[in-house]
Structure formats: structure tokens, C-alpha cells
Amino acid sequence: MEIVMASLVAFLFLVPFLTRDRYLLHILILSNVMAILAVSWNLVAGYLGQLNLAHAIFYGLGAYASGYAFKLFRLPPLIGIFASGVVAIIAALVVGIPCFRLKGHYFAIATLASSQIFYAATGALSKITGGEEGISGIKPLLKSLIANYYLFLILMIATVFTIYMILRSRLGLIIRSVREDELLSEASGLDTMKYKILALCISAFIAGIIGSVNCYYQSIVTPDTLSISLTFGIVAMVIVGGFGTLVGPVIGAYLLTFIAEYLYFILQFRLIIFSLLIIFIILFSPKGFLDLIVRGMESIFGPKMEAAKMELGEDDVSES
Amino acid sequence: MGVVQVIVSGLIVGGLYAVVATGLSLTWGVMNIVNVSHGAFYMIGSFITYSLYMKLGVNPFLSFLLTLLIIFAVGLVAEKTLIHPVRKSGENVVLITFALAIFLEEVARITWGLIYRTTAPYFKGTIDVFGIILDWQRVGTFCIGILVLIIFNMFLKKTKIGKATRMVEQDEEVAMLLGINVDRIYLITFAIGACLAASAASLLAPLYLIYPSMGWTPLLFSFSIVVLGGMGSMKGTIYAGFLFGVISLLTTYFISSGWVNVIPFTILVLVLLVKPSGLFGREA
Numbered sequence: 001m002e003i004v005m006a007s008l009v010a011f012l013f014l015v016p017f018l019t020r021d022r023y024l025l026h027i028l029i030l031s032n033v034m035a036i037l038a039v040s041w042n043l044v045a046g047y048l049g050q051l052n053l054a055h056a057i058f059y060g061l062g063a064y065a066s067g068y069a070f071k072l073f074r075l076p077p078l079i080g081i082f083a084s085g086v087v088a089i090i091a092a093l094v095v096g097i098p099c100f101r102l103k104g105h106y107f108a109i110a111t112l113a114s115s116q117i118f119y120a121a122t123g124a125l126s127k128i129t130g131g132e133e134g135i136s137g138i139k140p141l142l143k144s145l146i147a148n149y150y151l152f153l154i155l156m157i158a159t160v161f162t163i164y165m166i167l168r169s170r171l172g173l174i175i176r177s178v179r180e181d182e183l184l185s186e187a188s189g190l191d192t193m194k195y196k197i198l199a200l201c202i203s204a205f206i207a208g209i210i211g212s213v214n215c216y217y218q219s220i221v222t223p224d225t226l227s228i229s230l231t232f233g234i235v236a237m238v239i240v241g242g243f244g245t246l247v248g249p250v251i252g253a254y255l256l257t258f259i260a261e262y263l264y265f266i267l268q269f270r271l272i273i274f275s276l277l278i279i280f281i282i283l284f285s286p287k288g289f290l291d292l293i294v295r296g297m298e299s300i301f302g303p304k305m306e307a308a309k310m311e312l313g314e315d316d317v318s319e320s
Numbered sequence: 321m322g323v324v325q326v327i328v329s330g331l332i333v334g335g336l337y338a339v340v341a342t343g344l345s346l347t348w349g350v351m352n353i354v355n356v357s358h359g360a361f362y363m364i365g366s367f368i369t370y371s372l373y374m375k376l377g378v379n380p381f382l383s384f385l386l387t388l389l390i391i392f393a394v395g396l397v398a399e400k401t402l403i404h405p406v407r408k409s410g411e412n413v414v415l416i417t418f419a420l421a422i423f424l425e426e427v428a429r430i431t432w433g434l435i436y437r438t439t440a441p442y443f444k445g446t447i448d449v450f451g452i453i454l455d456w457q458r459v460g461t462f463c464i465g466i467l468v469l470i471i472f473n474m475f476l477k478k479t480k481i482g483k484a485t486r487m488v489e490q491d492e493e494v495a496m497l498l499g500i501n502v503d504r505i506y507l508i509t510f511a512i513g514a515c516l517a518a519s520a521a522s523l524l525a526p527l528y529l530i531y532p533s534m535g536w537t538p539l540l541f542s543f544s545i546v547v548l549g550g551m552g553s554m555k556g557t558i559y560a561g562f563l564f565g566v567i568s569l570l571t572t573y574f575i576s577s578g579w580v581n582v583i584p585f586t587i588l589v590l591v592l593l594v595k596p597s598g599l600f601g602r603e604a
Contacts, residue, residue, distance in 0.1 A: 049411070051411055051414055051415070053418070098588075104410045104411065106354060108354060108356075108411070108414045109354045109356065109414070109539075109543050110543075110588070112356065112539075112540075113540045113543055113544065113588065116536055116537070116540050116581060117581055117582050120580075120581035120582060121581075121582060124576070124579055124581075124582070228533075228536065229422070232418065232419075232422050235415065235418065236419075239415065268430065269426075269430075271422055271423075271425075271426045272423060272426040272427070272430075274419075274422070275419040275420070275422040275423035275426065276419075276423065278415060278416070278418075278419035279402065279416055279419050279420070279423070282406060282412050282415055282416050282419070283402075283405055283406065283416075286409075286412065
């Protein structure tokens, strides 16, 4: 399994040498952005077990923060990126502290409500935020497409690695124990609220950072970075790819981004296809596409896949 | 536009907020699920009424009833195919209703497009009540809304299914032991919840803009109203609905309409921090 993944990553590094297709490179960059969002979302959703439907907000606020940092304050990009991270963490605190008082599916709709507020605020404050048109004319970090391609690829790998290290750490253990049985965790003396907030802050920080970096790449920030359909896209990618696994969200992100972009002639049906995909997966294969593949391969190759499952970061105690 | 006039208008629209919120409270209280598609049913209800009334020329009263019928059917199908299989997992229900909401929004977008629409008024003219001028459209809508709530309340208290529903809300296991077909209750409950949303939508069609993503605001408001009023308390939901109506309209007229969505969340946060069980609710 490790060999498969390593070779896939190596392949991704080689892509710019294999093709000059600018559109393909752009799509791969987009896929990496979505992959980072999906993986960071999955930390709270899959591993902590809480459906945060406000994830796009952290991304969008990060993007706007960098937009302002550049346009209004003329700050250099590194400070802009750092500021985005900070803004995202603040947002995570604002959203998390009240919302985490609710449990499970109630938490989900509370975060949904929060996201709608932020989204509405960008409209209401359109004098500052630039309304529908957002902020434009932001100077890119790197000029060449290929340089950007590697930047985002490296960021994606770094994100997956970071989440992997977190999961292996004591924090990761606590996060998963909260998911399994929060009452028991609290009874064991853990301040679960603190760890839930911490997980959300990490998740948000990553989203904010990538929002910022992407803002420099696109040179423009618009309100749809905060929209519900972006959150929905992220959710779809994680569900399709494999909820609660390390690599699943990445697969889901790549898959859905490619479907969305390359089947452009049915672009207007994109969200319908996503929603039907989610429904299909939840009804028939709740652990996602990845699980479908793994189970399929298991039936052919036999139980050797147990080791593969561990590599993929799946917990054998997890059930959807 | 005096303050009193705004407050009265707020109470009127609040009555309809209460209807929508009651629908959410129903599915939440009885089925113990969070129905993210509640707003989407509201939205589809608006569009169906629009098409019946404005495009096919069906008279308003009939449009209203047909809308309820169609939404009831859709609700039944949705519960059977989507909710029932995943009922055990709260998270999956949220996800699947989320997907349903997006799906319905896209269907609406493809069928009717993104143009803001509205319908012609059902009632014409105005009435002067103690110096406050109200249009019959709002008054008539309010009265029908209250009628819907009264009928619903009678359904819960007087009919066999209604009583069974309340039983399931209290204690599902005991209800099963008493021989109540809980699956059937869930099926009907979900459909009725959707109908309540759609009935308010249908009544409010002439007063507000109709567009595919209009459902999220009613969902947000309903959620806040149910939390504010307190889980499991129909009375609380109704009072909270009126309160929200008044607050929204006061915000719209004296601050600006842009902030109208921010207020519910602020209130929600305050309530959660101070008294999570809401104004009238039982402890969760």
C-alpha cells in the first residue's frame, strides 16, 4: 500500500514534465486546494465525529484577510498568510465555543446557522467587502503556473502529513476518544470542550491558510468562498472519498474536482450529481468510495488488505 | 411607519414563522433528527404555489391545498427512501438531508431559474385597525396561518395518529410496546413537518421574493426559534416565532435589512450560553 501511495505522489510530482496542458495543471491545483480543505474538515468531522458545516467560512475569511492585507495594508504575503491563519482561528473560537455546547447533529445545524450569518454579513457589509465582486487585483506569490503547481502539491502533502502526525499524537488519541464516547472521556478527567475547540482551531487554521494562498493564486476574492455550496462540495468529497480516513478525502477531492471541471458541458448539473452521489454513498456505502474500493479489492485479494486499511488511517473501531 | 405599526406587522409575520418553526420542531422532537431540508421544502412550496397560481391560473385557495398535497407526497417519499434507512445515525441524517436540500435547490434552479419571482396578492385592500393601517393580504395570511396552527394542534390532541405521535415523542420504546407503528408515525410526521413549512411558504408567496436559495433563511430562523422557545414545547415555539417576527421587522425598518440574518444567530448564541433549554423547554 505504501508503495502505491508513494508512486502516486511521485507521479504527481512528475506531471508538469509530462504535459504542457495549462488547464490540467490548474485543475490539479484546484484539486489540491479542495483536498486540503477536505482533509482539514475531516479532522473534526471524521475523527472528532462532529459535522462542522461552517468550514467554508474559515477558508473564506482567510482569503478575505489576505485580500485586505494586500490591498488595504500593503503587507507582504507571508504576513498576509499568517494573518489569515489568525483570523481563521478567531473565527473558529467564535463559532466553536457556542456551537460545541450542542451535541452531534444539533452541532451541525448550529454551524450551518453560523455560516449563513457570515455569508449574509459579507453581503450586508458590501461597502467593506466589495459585495458580489469581492476584492480583486491581488498580486500572486509566484508567477509561473508550474511553480504554483508544486507549491500547492507540497502544501497538500504537508497537510496530510500534519494530520497524520496529529492523529498519532496524544491529541489524536483524545480526539478519537471523544468521538467514541464523550461522556466517558469527560469522566476520565479530560476537558473535552478544550480539545474539541483545539481540533476545530487546527482545522480552521489549515483552511484559513489555504484560503489565503489560494487568494494570491487567483488574485481575487469573492463571497462564494464562504458559500454553502463550497461547504457542501467539501462534505461531498469527504463522504465520497472516505469519511474518517486519512487519504479518502484527497481521493474524493480529486475525483469530484475532475468530474466538476471536465464534464463542463453538464456543469449546471454539477451540484445535483454531487448531492445524488452523497445520497448514494450514504445509503449504500457509508464509508465512502475508498471503502468500496478496499472492499472490492479484499474480495479479490483476500484479507491482505487489513494492513492497507491501517496505512490509510482508518480506525477499525470506527463505524459510520 | 410608527413603531407600533412595525410591531404589529412583526407579530403577523411572526405567526407564520411560528408555523414553519413548528414543522421543524415536529421532526426534531418526534423523530429526533435535524432536518436540514426543512428550508428546501419551504422553498419548493413557494415555487409550486407560484407555478400553480401565476402560471396555471389556479385560484389561490386551491393552489394552497394542492401545494400541501404535493409537498406531503414528496415528504412521504423522502422519508421512506432517505430518512428511514439511515435513521439510526444522526450524522447521516444530517448529511442526507443536507444533500436533499442541495438537490431540491438545484432542481428549483434548473426548473425555474435564478430570477427573483413573486406572486400577486391573494387579498386586496387595506384595513384600519385603531389607527394602524394593515393590508388584507397580511391580515388574511396571518389568520390562515393561525388556523393552520389550530388545526395542527387539534390533530395532535384529538386524532388517534396525533396522540400516537405525541406518545412517540415522549418515549419511543413505550410507544412501540403499546403497539404503535413507529415507522408509520415517522413517515407521517416528516411529511406533516414539510407541509407546515410549505403552507407558510405558500401563504407568504405574495409578500416575499421567491428564489432557489431562499430556503436557508427559514431553516436558520426555525432552528433559532425552536431553540429559543425550547425543545418539546409547542407553546414556546409559537411565542418565540412571534418574538422573532417582531425583532426581524424592527431590525429591517430601523437598522437595515442586511442585518436581519445576524440577529437570530446572536440571540441563539445568547440563549445557548445562558439557558440552553430555551425559554419554555424541558431540560434536553
